[in-house]
């Protein structure tokens with residue numbers, strides 16, 4: 001599989017320049033790829049994302065928007081299941097790690113798999129925060145704070161609009 005992808009990339013880069021990205025997705029290999037999760041990256045244009053996502057999903061995932069607290073679909077969802085990225089379907093969080101932080105957004109102690117999330121320092125809105133994005137598609141999910149419960153003491157504060165819940 002890796003070999004095929006490498007061949008594809010070689011051919012692709014040999015006959016295409018960055019401004020001739022085809023309409024379908026471009027797959028790029030990721031050096032952090034591991035056996036559990038497929039973390040090959042998905043790159044799409046804004047127009048493509050806009051077509052595939054609802055306006056709310058697009059605002060959160062692609063424009064780093066934040067849904068108002070206590071308004072999303074999952075802040076008070078206590079059913080058993082998994083939470084996937086609304087843009088690319090990567091399994092990001094599990095109900096096993098969800099807890100009620102009282103903040104009005106779905107809160108998790110940790111990701112389903114540490115390889116699925118990427119972290120970036122975010123100095124917007126006058127605060128120093130750590131932004132959490134989906135590693136596979138680059139979609140904005142929310143932020144992670146150091147005030148969570150044991151054992152991680154982390155609180156992944158995630159927008160419902162960035163997630164799709166799949167009941168167990």
Ligand SMILES: [Zn+2]
Nearest residue numbers: 085088134137
């Ligand atoms: Zn994603």
